[in-house]
Structure formats: structure tokens, C-alpha cells
Amino acid sequence: MIWNEHAECMPREDLEALQLRRLQELVVRVYHNVPFYRKKLQAVGYEPGDITSLKDIEELPFTTKQDLRDNYPFDMFAVPMSEVVRVHASSGTTGKPTVVGYTRRDLDIWAEVTARCLYMANTDRKGVIQIAYGYGLFTGGLGLHYGAEKVGASVIPMSGGNTEKQLMLMEDFGSTTLACTPSYALHLVESLEKSGKDRSKFKLKYGIFGAEPWSERMRKQIEDRWGIKAYDIYGLSEIMGPGVACDCDVRNGLHINEDHFYPEIIHPETGAALPRGEKGELVFTTFTKEAFPLIRYRTRDITTLHDEPCACGRTTVRMEKITGRSDDMIIVRGVNVFPTQVESVLLEFGETAPHYQLIVEREGTLDKLTIEVELSPALFSDTVTELSHLERRIFHRVDSVLGISADIKLVEPFSIPRSEGKSKRVIDKRVL
Amino acid sequence: MIKQISLFLENKKGRLAHVCRAMGEEGINIRALSIADSTDFGVLRLIVDDPQKAEAQLKERGFLVTITDVIGIKVADRPGGLAAALDLLETADVSVEYMYAFLGKCGDRAMVILRLNDAAKGLEVLKRYGIEIMEESEAYNF
Ligand SMILES: [Zn+2]
Numbered sequence: 348m349i350w351n352e353h354a355e356c357m358p359r360e361d362l363e364a365l366q367l368r369r370l371q372e373l374v375v376r377v378y379h380n381v382p383f384y385r386k387k388l389q390a391v392g393y394e395p396g397d398i399t400s401l402k403d404i405e406e407l408p409f410t411t412k413q414d415l416r417d418n419y420p421f422d423m424f425a426v427p428m429s430e431v432v433r434v435h436a437s438s439g440t441t442g443k444p445t446v447v448g449y450t451r452r453d454l455d456i457w458a459e460v461t462a463r464c465l466y467m468a469n470t471d472r473k474g475v476i477q478i479a480y481g482y483g484l485f486t487g488g489l490g491l492h493y494g495a496e497k498v499g500a501s502v503i504p505m506s507g508g509n510t511e512k513q514l515m516l517m518e519d520f521g522s523t524t525l526a527c528t529p530s531y532a533l534h535l536v537e538s539l540e541k542s543g544k545d546r547s548k549f550k551l552k553y554g555i556f557g558a559e560p561w562s563e564r565m566r567k568q569i570e571d572r573w574g575i576k577a578y579d580i581y582g583l584s585e586i587m588g589p590g591v592a593c594d595c596d597v598r599n600g601l602h603i604n605e606d607h608f609y610p611e612i613i614h615p616e617t618g619a620a621l622p623r624g625e626k627g628e629l630v631f632t633t634f635t636k637e638a639f640p641l642i643r644y645r646t647r648d649i650t651t652l653h654d655e656p657c658a659c660g661r662t663t664v665r666m667e668k669i670t671g672r673s674d675d676m677i678i679v680r681g682v683n684v685f686p687t688q689v690e691s692v693l694l695e696f697g698e699t700a701p702h703y704q705l706i707v708e709r710e711g712t713l714d715k716l717t718i719e720v721e722l723s724p725a726l727f728s729d730t731v732t733e734l735s736h737l738e739r740r741i742f743h744r745v746d747s748v749l750g751i752s753a754d755i756k757l758v759e760p761f762s763i764p765r766s767e768g769k770s771k772r773v774i775d776k777r778v779l
Numbered sequence: 780m781i782k783q784i785s786l787f788l789e790n791k792k793g794r795l796a797h798v799c800r801a802m803g804e805e806g807i808n809i810r811a812l813s814i815a816d817s818t819d820f821g822v823l824r825l826i827v828d829d830p831q832k833a834e835a836q837l838k839e840r841g842f843l844v845t846i847t848d849v850i851g852i853k854v855a856d857r858p859g860g861l862a863a864a865l866d867l868l869e870t871a872d873v874s875v876e877y878m879y880a881f882l883g884k885c886g887d888r889a890m891v892i893l894r895l896n897d898a899a900k901g902l903e904v905l906k907r908y909g910i911e912i913m914e915e916s917e918a919y920n921f
Contacts, residue, residue, distance in 0.1 A: 722787050722843055729785030729822050729847050729894075730876055731815045756819050759789050761841050 350466035369634035448638035461494020464593035468578035472499030479527035486588030529561040600665030615673035686772035780848035782830040813879035851913030853888040
């Protein structure tokens with residue numbers, strides 16, 4: 348199902364012409380309305396009107412999360428507050444949240460792009476969608492909500508939590524689509540299995556999951572245990588919220604709603620634009636957002652873009668599932684290493700990834716990477732030979748997946764320090 | 780089969796003492812033990828008088844513990860006594876993954892713990908040729 352064939356299946360030349368026009372308008376708009384951008388553009392010698400091709404975007408300065416913090420709360424808005432009809436905020440790990448604003452038209456476009464994603468996930472007016480994303484300052488709940496109303500689905504605005512009630516209403520109301528984070532989808536199915544309820548009384552067929560990175564293996568787990576098809580929806584509140592991209596039934600990446608959000612891939616260290624097909628940091632420019640436009644916003648998410656035609660008929664560019672965050676990236680002996688890659692290797696050895704930690708040291712002039720892995724009951728065997736064999740198997744998988752040889756060290760459970768339930772993934776002891 | 784406690788230990792100072800102290804605090808008696816180690820870690824194996832309690836208490840203290848089934852045999856305490864039993868297993872193509880002895884002996888018999896790759900077959904062979912097998916209770920209350 349395609350919600351907006353005109354926009355999603357446009358020939359690429361037409362799409363690029365539309366993007367150029369929108370980029371030119373955007374640069375003019377922010378230059379005149381946002382002092383922050385005017386200063387930044389002037390600093391690199393840019394005047395509105397200098398943009399004559401899409402490639403010129405590569406000359407524009409980046410916008411970072413720090414810029415948003417520095418302009419807290421509303422200084423990056425491009426319209427007066429009287430035009431702003433909604434604000435959302437994402438909780439920062441430290442201090443003040445990141446605030447985003449929407450005009451009436453922004454909300455319409457948000458509903459439009461989310462509607463496209465819901466159609467990719469087979470949810471239309473016949474669907475009953477249970478939205479278990481949080482409603483409130485977080486963009487997840489309300490973001491999905493208006494998209495779901497736009498496609499005409501029956502919306503159950505549950506918000507997050509209250510698992511027992513979620514399951515009761517899911518059964519009683521006959522929800523066909525579930526929208527929430529992938530980890531909550533797993534939690535729900537675990538509770539369902541424990542409750543002794545009869546799965547065949549549920550009508551659930553599809554899930555649209557996002558707001559946190561998840562692996563293909565996790566997708567398979569959700570699909571097998573729930574007996575549904577699971578789709579990956581991507582978005583971040585700075586750009587819009589959910590609805591920036593979603594994967595179709597072909598499953599070869601997430602279609603980006605490119606007429607509104609322009610993606611680029613850059614080298615996370617040098618900032619250089621990278622050609623299609625190369626892996627790097629995802630950067631977005633919002634073409635049409637009125638209240639809170641962003642130019643070349645660094646998402647810190649690591650992925651690869653593909654623009655060969657998709658079998659579903661859409662012509663929009665596809666991004667691979669997010670494989671890591673550039674914040675966490677370390678370079679060891681010239682190789683980019685993401686903790687999430689290590690995690691995916693470890694997942695091959697058991698149902699859930701054990702806790703692990705990467706330790707980088709410098710011995711003489713050489714970097715040395717040690718991966719400490721907490722041994723779990725499932726991996727424990729009581730002969731040293733087998734445990735050493737396990738270490739060697741992990742070593743070989745890390746070597747072939749990451750292209751780096753690392754010392755694998757099995758450690759006792761709970762020996763890797765945790766902060767707020769999450770363990771610190773990387774310890775860099777190098778003195779450079 | 781005798782229930783053996785198997786514990787994963789990093790080669791760090793004080794870990795072994797911690798285990799022994801925990802057993803002492805809970806009034807659990809250690810009957811036999813062995814340690815196998817590599818450069819980074821070791822596996823500690825214990826025969827105790829109350830394996831279930833020992834497992835629960837060690838888990839509560841955050842140790843990685845499992846219970847492994849092992850066989851105990853009694854062999855003549857003289858040169859070649861153990862060799863006879865091992866020869867039987869070898870002939871039957873049953874391999875010994877590891878073994879260790881009890882401290883002290885029972886009459887004129889030495890007590891040995893065996894972990895075999897095929898316990899059922901091993902037991903059958905040992906019994907057939909008259910090797911004395913330890914009862915579970917004998918191992919715990921030795
Ligand atoms: Zn597609």
C-alpha cells in the first residue's frame with residue numbers, strides 16, 4: 348500500500364528538482380528569520396541565492412545538538428510564538444531538554460509523513476492501532492496518533508506502561524497494529540506468554556516499532572513470538588518525530604520521506620560528505636518545516652543510504668537499519684569500531700547479548716583492544732577447554748565482522764560497572 | 780549421580796577465599812574440590828554436603844554457578860588402583876573430561892570424582908567390571 352504515490356514514487360529527477368527548489372527557499376527563510384543561521388551562513392560567506400545545485404548543500408555549516416542547547420528554549424524558531432501551535436521536548440541526559448516547535452502546517456506535514464509510514468506497515472482505515480508510545484512532551488505518542496487518524500485507522504491512544512491493561516484492551520478491542528518501542532513489544536509478548544491468555548483471541552497482525560535502535564535478530568524474535576510482521580519506523584524529535592523513514596514489505600532499508608527531509612552521509616570525524624553506499628553519520632536538512640527548520644543536523648546515527656529503485660515502487664532513498672552512534676565510535680588501529688557491532692556479534696552466541704565492555708589501551712605505539720564479556724549461565728560450561736573455545740569463537744567472529752583482532756576476556760557476571768542499568772561500553776585508556 | 784557445584788571465577792585476588800568464606804558462613808561443608816584454570820579465568824568444582832543450598836547461596840552472592848552431574852568411584856588405594864578403572868573406560872571409548880580425588884579415604888579405598896563425556900555408558904562399564912560406585916549420600920556425607 349502506498350499512501351501518496353505522487354510524492355513517494357516520483358521520478359528521481361523530478362524529486363531532485365523539487366528538493367533544490369525547497370532547499371533554496373529554506374536557506375532564504377532561515378537567513379532572514381533565525382539570527383543563529385544568519386551568523387553561521389555569513390561566517391562561511393554564504394548569501395541566500397548562492398545555492399544553485401543540491402550539491403551546494405555540502406558547503407553549508409552543520410547544526411549540532413550543542414547548538415540546540417545553546418539556543419534553548421526558542422531561539423532557533425523561525426516563526427513568532429503566535430504561529431507555534433505545539434512544542435515537544437526530548438529529555439537530555441544532562442540538564443535542559445531539547446525543545447522543538449510546530450506550526451499548524453508542520454503538524455499537517457507530520458501527519459502526512461507518518462501516514463505514509465503506516466501504509467508501509469499495512470495499516471489503513473480498516474486497522475485498529477494501539478499506540479503504546481508515550482504521549483506528552485515525547486514525540487512518539489502524538490506523532491503516530493495524527494498519522495493514524497489521517498489514514499483513518501481506529502486509534503487507541505494507550506500511551507506507555509500499564510502492561511496488563513494494554514493486553515486486556517488489545518484483546519477486547521481487537522487491535523490489529525501495535526505501535527511502541529521494540530523493547531516494549533518484547534515485554535508485552537513476554538507478559539502475554541506468562542499470563543496464560545490465548546494468543547488466538549488476539550487480532551494483532553502488524554507492529555510499527557522505533558524510537559530506539561534494534562537489531563534484525565530482535566525483529567525476528569518479536570515476529571516469531573508475537574506472530575506478527577514488524578516494521579521499523581525511524582525519526583528523531585529534532586527532525587520531526589516518528590515518520591522520517593520506515594521500512595516497506597521488501598525490507599531492504601527504510602524509505603526516507605525525502606521531499607521533506609534531505610539525508611546526507613558524512614564522515615563522522617572529518618565531516619566530509621560521503622558518496623551513496625558508504626557508511627557514515629546521517630545528517631538531515633528539513634526542507635519544509637516552518638517553526639523549527641534545521642540545516643545539516645548531525646543525528647550521530649550511523650547508517651548507509653541506497654537509491655536504487657525498490658521493488659515496492661517507491662523511488663525515495665533508503666537508509667539501512669541504524670548500526671550505531673558516532674558518539675560511541677572508537678578508532679582502533681585505523682579501524683572504526685562501534686560497540687553495537689560487538690553487540691551484534693555477541694548476540695550470535697545466545698538469546699540476549701551479554702554485558703560487555705571495550706577497553707582500548709596503547710602498548711608502545713600499538714593500540715590494543717580488549718573486549719570483556721560477562722559470562723552468562725547459558726554460555727557457561729564447566730571445562731576450561733570449552734570456555735577457551737568460546738573465547739576463540741568470539742575472537743574469530745569479531746575479526747571477520749569488525750575487521751579487527753581483539754583480546755576476548757570472559758569475566759564474571761556483574762563485574763562490568765553499570766550506570767542506571769546501562770553499562771559503559773567503551774573505556775579508552777590511550778593517552779594520545 | 781553426584782551433584783557437583785561448578786563455579787566460574789576470574790583470576791582475581793580474593794575470589795576463591797570469598798567462595799570458601801561464603802560456604803563457611805552458611806555452614807556448608809566442602810568434601811572435595813578442584814580448580815582448572817587458564818591465564819584469565821578458572822573453573823572451581825566442589826562437592827559439598829548440601830549442593831542445592833550451596834548453589835542458591837553462591838548465586839545470591841553474584842557468582843556464576845551451575846550444577847553438574849558427576850560420578851564417584853571407590854578404587855583400591857594402591858599403585859595402579861585407579862589405572863584399572865580408567866583402562867576400562869578407555870577400552871569402552873568413554874573419555875574423562877576431568878577428574879579429582881577426595882581428601883582422605885574410605886577404609887582401604889580412595890575416592891575419585893569423574894566427569895565423563897558419556898556418563899550412562901561409563902557407569903555401565905564400571906559397574907559391569909566391579910568398580911564400586913559412590914552413592915550420592917556417601918559423597919555429601921563423606
Ligand atoms: Zn520499498
